[in-house]
Amino acid sequence: MERVQIKKGQENKYFKGQVNIEYGDLSDDVFLNNGQLISLESHYGEYIGTAILTMEAKAQGWVITRDANVVIDxxxxxxxxxxxxxxxxxxxxETGTNVFRLFNEIGDGLGGLMIDYYDHHLFVVYNTNGVYQYRDAIMRALxxxxxxxxITEQTRVMSDGxxxxxxxxxxxxxxxxxxxKETGIDYYAHLNDGPMTRLFIDxxxxxxxxxxxxxxxxxxxxLFxxxxxxSIAAARAGMTTTSVDLAKRSIELIDDNFKLNDMDTERHSTHIMDTFEFLKYAARNNMKYDVILIDxxxxxxNKSKVFKVERDYPKLIAxxxxxxxxxxxxxxxxxLETFTLNQFKSQITxxxxxxxxxxxxxxVKxxxxxxxxxKGYKNGKYLKVVTVSLNG
Structure with missing residues (x-):
């Protein structure tokens, strides 16, 4: 196993427990390969941990163990x-729920690997070729x-940016x-139809x-x-719903979920529109809602328009x-992983x-x-859901 040093001055955060290897922190990575196991060391040769290089967008690699005697195989x-x-x-x-995350990347010990359970059907996601080398072992274990x-696999690889x-x-x-089924409600899921499965289980x-x-x-x-x-969950609580999405396919997907739960679609509407355009349309027509969910x-x-959540969320709220x-x-x-809960709450208020x-x-959820x-990956808690009540 090749010994690779962290640049002088950068090792302290790894000694304190950081597990994601940041780009630019390795002293020499010219000849390193995706999927390679390395012995990560300080500038003075002190052992930090055994890591796997994954070359994904959010990390160059992950520290897997701090025990030099552990064999990664x-x-x-x-x-x-x-x-x-x-x-x-x-x-x-659990009664009423049969879909959940089975393996969550570095939170379960191996960065770049996600496995979701959909009522005895498995969805295995490799976020990097570096983890894909263990595919046979993963399949056998499952x-x-x-x-x-x-079992359905999905590979996610960065190519030309x-x-x-x-x-x-x-x-x-x-x-x-x-x-x-999730908390007693039925949803459709498709594990072999593009990057998304129709149900964000997080x-x-x-x-x-x-x-x-x-x-x-x-x-x-x-919205979105x-x-x-x-909308299905809100309808279960007795609410009327209006769903907005730019993708034309959403009409079919939403309608299928309503019918699956024997819900009257006449009390629920779907608009295929840009979100900002719909909000302007709703304001012009004096349409008002008790609850607005923005995800x-x-x-x-969208054509010449670019939406960046950290920049444009205040516009959505306004x-x-x-x-x-x-x-x-x-x-x-x-x-957004790099936007903390405190930053989000501050942005909202x-x-x-x-x-x-x-x-x-x-x-707050x-x-x-x-x-x-x-604990060694500070951006791991990416999801932030804040419910706010307004007066005035």
Whole structure:
């Protein structure tokens, strides 16, 4: 195993527990390869840990163990997977929910690997070729431990500055989409149809809270709605919903989810529009909502327009409050790793203050328990969902 030193002056954060290797911190990486195991050392040759190089956007690699005697091989990876499965015993036995995260990257010990469980169907995501080298060990461990109905893989590789994704069904018999259940509500999921599966399982707690809101007859506006899962949860609580998304396919996906749950679609509408354009349209037509949920992507491009969540979220809030009923609620979601919860809360409150609104943060949610994060990776808690009530 090659010994690689951290640049002088940068080693202290790794001694304190940081597990993500930042680009520029290695003293010499010219001849290092994706997937290579290295012995990470200080400028003075002190052992820091054994790391795997993954060359992904958010890290050049990950410290896997601080024990120099540990051998990183197929057996080690299989043990990590079995440990992750054991930790989720309660979720396997939970009534009303059969979809959750089974293995969450460095939070479960191996950066670049994600495994999701969809009612006996597995979705394995390799965020880097470096982790893909352990594919056979991962497949064997999953098949032996879980005897899944099917396994679908997704590889995500950066090429020429762009993320390239490819899905492949590799094991078992399945016809997609499948139906999964979350807190008693049915949703469609498709594991072999592009980068997304129709259900963002990290938002489980948000949907649960929506489905339990005591607002019968209230109206909810769901912006960046995608497959409409937030709208389905709100409808379960008795709310009427309006879903907005730019993708034409959203009409079909949202309608399918409503029909799957035997919900009357006449009480719910879908608009295929740019979000900002819809908000202007709603304001012109005096459309008002009791609850507005905003869950934008971190980055999006629509023709000549570019949306960056850290820059443009205040604009979303400013336009949304124009169509929010008095004493209404905003449910604001953001998933940019480099933007902290405190920064997000500050952005929300300062924006509303500038607009002349008194606000109160009613609730804050993050990742569910099946998305463990490493204390050594400060950006791991990427999901932030803040519910704000407004006066004035």
């Amino acid at each position: 197929d057996y080690y990876v299989a043990d990590l997977i079995q440990t992750a499965i054991d930790k989720r015993t309660a979720l396997f036995n 098949i032996v431990a879980l005897k899944p109905s099917s 762009k993320l390239q994704t490819e899905n492949n069904h590799v094991y078992g018999n399945v016809t997609f989409p499948i139906v999964v 938002q489980r707690e948000t949907r649960k809270a929506l489905s339990r809101m005591n607002k019968p007859g209230a109206s909810m506006l769901n 709605a995608y497959s409409g899962t937030f 934008p992507p971190s980055f999006a491009r 336009e949304s409050v124009k169509v929010l009923k008095k004493n209404g609620q905003l449910i604001l979601s953001q998933n 300062s924006t509303l203050e500038k607009l002349g609104y008194e606000s109160k943060i009613e609730d 993050g990742l569910p328990k099946d998305f463990p994060v490493s």
